[in-house]
Amino acid sequence: MEFIENYLYYIASFGLILIGLYIMLIKKNLIKIIIGLSIIDTGVNILLITMGYLRNGTAPIFSKENLLPSRMVDPIPQALVLTAIVIGVAILALALALAIVLYRHYGTLNVSKIRGLKW
Amino acid sequence: MVNPILLIVIPLGGAFAIPLLSFISKKLSKYISLVVTFTMVAMVGILIPEILIDSIVVKIGGFTPPFGINLVVSPLSLFFTGIVSLIGFLVSIYAIKYIKEGDIVNYHLLFLLFLTGATGVVLTGDIFNIFVFFEILCISSYALVAYNRDRDGVEAGIKYLIQGSVGSAFILIGIGLLYGLYGSLNMADIASQIHSVNSPLLYLALFLFITGFGVEGAIFPLNGWLPDAHSSAPSTISAVLSGFAIEVGIYAVVRFVWTIFGALNILHFLAGLGIITLIVGELSAFIQNDIKRLLAYSSIGQIGLILFAISVGTSESISGGLFQILAHALSKALLFLAAGYMIYKVGSREIKDMKGIGARMPVTSFCFLIGAFSLVGLPPFVGFPSKFIIIKSALLTQQGYFYLLVGAVLLGTVIEISYFFKLLQGIFSKTTDTKIDEAPIVALIPIVILTILIIGIGVYPQIVNEFLQSASHNLIDKMGYINQVLGVL
Numbered sequence: 001m002e003f004i005e006n007y008l009y010y011i012a013s014f015g016l017i018l019i020g021l022y023i024m025l026i027k028k029n030l031i032k033i034i035i036g037l038s039i040i041d042t043g044v045n046i047l048l049i050t051m052g053y054l055r056n057g058t059a060p061i062f063s064k065e066n067l068l069p070s071r072m073v074d075p076i077p078q079a080l081v082l083t084a085i086v087i088g089v090a091i092l093a094l095a096l097a098l099a100i101v102l103y104r105h106y107g108t109l110n111v112s113k114i115r116g117l118k119w
Numbered sequence: 120m121v122n123p124i125l126l127i128v129i130p131l132g133g134a135f136a137i138p139l140l141s142f143i144s145k146k147l148s149k150y151i152s153l154v155v156t157f158t159m160v161a162m163v164g165i166l167i168p169e170i171l172i173d174s175i176v177v178k179i180g181g182f183t184p185p186f187g188i189n190l191v192v193s194p195l196s197l198f199f200t201g202i203v204s205l206i207g208f209l210v211s212i213y214a215i216k217y218i219k220e221g222d223i224v225n226y227h228l229l230f231l232l233f234l235t236g237a238t239g240v241v242l243t244g245d246i247f248n249i250f251v252f253f254e255i256l257c258i259s260s261y262a263l264v265a266y267n268r269d270r271d272g273v274e275a276g277i278k279y280l281i282q283g284s285v286g287s288a289f290i291l292i293g294i295g296l297l298y299g300l301y302g303s304l305n306m307a308d309i310a311s312q313i314h315s316v317n318s319p320l321l322y323l324a325l326f327l328f329i330t331g332f333g334v335e336g337a338i339f340p341l342n343g344w345l346p347d348a349h350s351s352a353p354s355t356i357s358a359v360l361s362g363f364a365i366e367v368g369i370y371a372v373v374r375f376v377w378t379i380f381g382a383l384n385i386l387h388f389l390a391g392l393g394i395i396t397l398i399v400g401e402l403s404a405f406i407q408n409d410i411k412r413l414l415a416y417s418s419i420g421q422i423g424l425i426l427f428a429i430s431v432g433t434s435e436s437i438s439g440g441l442f443q444i445l446a447h448a449l450s451k452a453l454l455f456l457a458a459g460y461m462i463y464k465v466g467s468r469e470i471k472d473m474k475g476i477g478a479r480m481p482v483t484s485f486c487f488l489i490g491a492f493s494l495v496g497l498p499p500f501v502g503f504p505s506k507f508i509i510i511k512s513a514l515l516t517q518q519g520y521f522y523l524l525v526g527a528v529l530l531g532t533v534i535e536i537s538y539f540f541k542l543l544q545g546i547f548s549k550t551t552d553t554k555i556d557e558a559p560i561v562a563l564i565p566i567v568i569l570t571i572l573i574i575g576i577g578v579y580p581q582i583v584n585e586f587l588q589s590a591s592h593n594l595i596d597k598m599g600y601i602n603q604v605l606g607v608l
Contacts (some may be wrong), residue, residue, distance in 0.1 A: 017292070026287065033281060036550050040288045047292060051299040077298065080247055084291055087254045089285055091284045094258060098277045105270045 009050035016043030030109040040055045041088040045081045052077035096107065120579065121162050123192040124177050126200055126238050129162075130155055134231035143222040146226040149218070152211045155231060159204035159238075162198065163431045169195050171589060174603050178243070184244070184604050185308035191244040191604060194590040199241040199363070199370055199442060202332070207234045209565035213456050216561045217463075226266060233359065237367050244604055245381070246294050247304045249371065253290065257283045257335065258363060264352040275347035282344045286334030292325035296320050306436040306605035310379045310597060311366075325382055329374045336368025337422050339396035349415035350468070354459025355556055357411060361418045362452040366444050369422065372388055373429055383432065387520060390430035394527045396559045399422030401534040405597045410458050413538060414451065421447045427524060430518060437591035438584075439508030441464040445576070445583065446493060446501040453490035453569040457483045459550040460558035470542055475550020483547055483558050486570045491539040493573045496532060501573045502579040506532070 004011070016039055052074025056107030060072040097107065106114050133155035137148045169175070170192060177190040211230070218226050237254025243249050261283065265276030294304070298318050301309050313321075334341045345365070349357045376389070377596050400419030407413040425447065428440030460483055465472050477484040493500035496507075510528060513521045557563075576583060595602070 017288070021285070024281070030277070037281065037284055037288075038287065044288050044291045044295065048295045048298075068182050076304070077295070080294070080298075083247075083251060087251070087258075087287075090258055091254075091280065091287075094261055095277065095280050095284075098261075098273055098280065101265070101268055101273045102277060105273060114274055116274050 008051065009046065013043045013047035013050060016040070017047065020044075028110050028112050030099050030111055030114075031096075033111065034092065034099065037095065038088070038092055041084070041092075045084055045088075048077045048081050048084065121165050122177065123162075123166060123175055123190060123242065124179065126159060126162060126204075126242060127190075127235060129158055130231045130238065134235065135226050137224060137228045137231065144338060145224055148224045149211070149215050149358045152227045152231055153208075153215070156204060156208035156234065159200075159234070160208045163201045165199070166197060166587065171339055171586065172230040172488065174593070176604055180536075183305050183606075185305035188248050189244045189305070189604060190242045190319065191307075191553070191600070192242060193593045193600070193603070194586060195370075195441075195593045196241040197366065198445075198586065198590045200238050201368070202445060203234060203237045203241070203363045206268065206359060206448055206452050209452065209568060210355050210358050210362075210456070212282065212565045213358075213459075213562050216559050217355055217459060218353065221266060221268070228262070229259045229263050230356075230359075233263065233347040233364075237363055239276070240367050241370055244306050245304050246297060246306055246309070249306075250290055250294060251261065252285055253332075253335070253371065256364065256367065257287060260348075260356075260360060263356045264348045264360075266353055266356065269351075269352075271347075271351040273349035275344070279344040282334055282341070284340070286331040287564050288331075289327045290331035292590050293324045293331065296324040296327070297375050298503050299373055300324075305604070306379055306395075307601045308375070308495045310381065311601045311605065313379065313381055322379075325375070325380050325385075325487065329372055332368050332371040332375070334368070334483040335365065336372055336397070336426075337365045337419055338369075338372070338392055338426060338505070339399050339419070339423070342396070342400075342419050342422075344466075345419060346412055346415040349418060350409060350411040354374075354411070354462065357415070358452040358455035358459075361415070362448045365418065365422055366425070366448065369425060369429070369444075372426075373594065380599055381597055386430045386432045390521070390524060393426030393428075393430055394427050395423070396426065397531045398527060399423075401538075405534055405538045408470055410462065410470050410473060410542065411468055411471070413453070413542065414458065416453050417535065417538075418447075418451055421451070423492070424506075424528060424531070428513070429526065431509075431513050431521060433516060434588075434591050434595055435515070436509060436512035438466050438587040439505060439512055439593055441587050441590055442505035442508060442580070442583070443502075445587075446505040446573075449501060449569055449573050449576075450490045450493040453486060453566060454494070456562070456566050456569070457490065460562055464555045464558070470545055473544050474548050476555060477547035478550065479555040480557050482563055483566060486566045489570050489573060491543060495539055495604045498577070499574065500577040503577060511533055 020036045020040030024033050054073050057073040060075045133151055137151055140147050174193040179188045235251045239252030261276050261280040265273045303309055320605050337345045349360055397420050402417050404413050404416035425440050428436050460467050493502040496502040511523045511524055
């Protein structure tokens with residue numbers, strides 16, 4: 001149990017990443033593939049947050065006396081995640097926009113039927 | 120003295136200015152990208168003599184490394200910046216006439232963001248910053264590939280987007296792991312203490328970085344997107360994607376493997392990967408009927424050669440690999456730009472429809488011929504000295520493994536010759552069609568400049584030699600890099 005307690009966040013984040021990869025590899029529907037991409041992004045963001053997380057930690061602001069730096073959560077991964085979320089949203093928006101145009105051209109979102117280009 | 124941060128700020132500022140100034144006139148945007156890229160070329164020209172003396176480390180916001188973000192302007196990164204700005208400038212001259220359809224404001228906006236991303240990746244000294252610029256590069260290139268919004272373009276764009284964004288997610292996981300292990304994001308800082316941790320996570324991180332950047336760098340087997348994206352994009356975008364975007368991916372791989380991880384024991388693996396990429400690319404190019412698809416597969420082959428040359432690992436072979444990057448950027452940009460107007464005039468991308476175009480478009484076809492000869496490696500063009508240095512330095516290592524791989528390189532060159540001559544034979548055969556005329560003068564200017572550069576550097580390879588040597592020393596000299604950034608310890 002202790003193992004799960006200590007590594008819960010890592011298990012969750014890698015679990016999400018693997019679920020996302022599974023969806024992207026298995027599913028045929030383009031929208032589902034994009035959802036898989038979004039799940040991977042979420043997993044990666046949780047992983048980054050976990051890197052700097054401290055159980056019962058506080059915000060890294062010296063707001064009160066006797067607040068030790070060792071009790072503070074590392075703020076850098078949170079700043080990174082903020083940027084990563086913005087980038088993820090941009091990719092998601094572009095992907096959905098392209099999916100709409102693709103649907104207009106092919107009349108389907110099934111990727112095994114969208115094969116105008118081939119090797 | 121120019122502040123090197125302007126190399127990132129100017130294209131970014133230009134990209135923001137374009138939509139604002141488009142309220143005055145939509146035509147203004149193409150001249151803005153022209154002015155911006157010309158400024159970048161001029162700044163690189165000013166910086167080159169300073170860089171040859173010593174690298175410049177720019178501390179953004181005055182924070183001393185390892186805190187804050189810093190830019191490292193070393194000969195290696197300036198070499199890449201030079202290629203980015205030069206090809207960007209020539210392509211934006213070409214784009215004045217070529218890009219007419221669609222929303223040209225968006226095109227130039229995305230084009231400048233693309234340049235921002237490319238210069239940012241090569242100049243930055245921070246692993247998260249490299250990710251951010253890499254995403255700017257990737258997102259703008261996804262959108263540019265789908266710029267025409269036609270069937271092929273959108274399909275290629277979404278393929279590229281899905282593969283590229285999984286790659287970016289891998290890079291981000293790698294950054295998370297490295298930050299967890301070292302508590303730092305500064306490249307030099309991590310590099311200086313890389314051996315202080317001995318954890319299997321380190322191998323996972325290295326693997327994730329190679330995979331993530333390898334998608335953009337088109338290393339086999341991560342290059343499924345490349346032929347579609349390069350052939351379906353507008354020709355100007357194919358030229359920049361092939362000219363420097365994949366090389367930027369290779370730069371990132373090389374920077375991580377050499378400088379940060381110092382993992383020189385995987386170089387044999389990378390060299391083998393390079394050769395597989397080369398053979399796969401050349402063999403696939405051989406069977407193509409579509410001129411842009413042929414050029415795209417040929418890019419895969421060239422990237423394999425570059426990766427092989429850098430992975431041989433001696434100082435001379437690295438400078439050969441960098442020389443090959445220059446040769447490939449010039450030749451492939453020339454080929455794509457020349458092919459752009461050929462396709463436009465003929466109205467088809469099929470090679471069999473290009474028959475006899477040599478007589479109708481003499482200048483374009485002649486320049487195309489020179490680009491193809493240079494790519495194959497015929498003297499006196501720039502592809503010859505670069506390929507010569509690569510093969511010579513690989514043979515000088517006197518290892519049986521590299522002898523074997525050099526054999527594969529030569530085999531690849533033979534295949535390359537055969538498909539380029541097949542293409543050229545079609546172009547310069549007789550025809551009866553008389554409707555086709557020469558490309559406009561604005562498009563011919565960059566094509567002719569590239570041709571002159573190819574012949575000029577091919578005849579006098581010495582003029583870039585000193586710069587390439589110091590760039591390759593910069594890559595090998597890991598301690599020098601750390602000392603420059605962190606100050607002598």
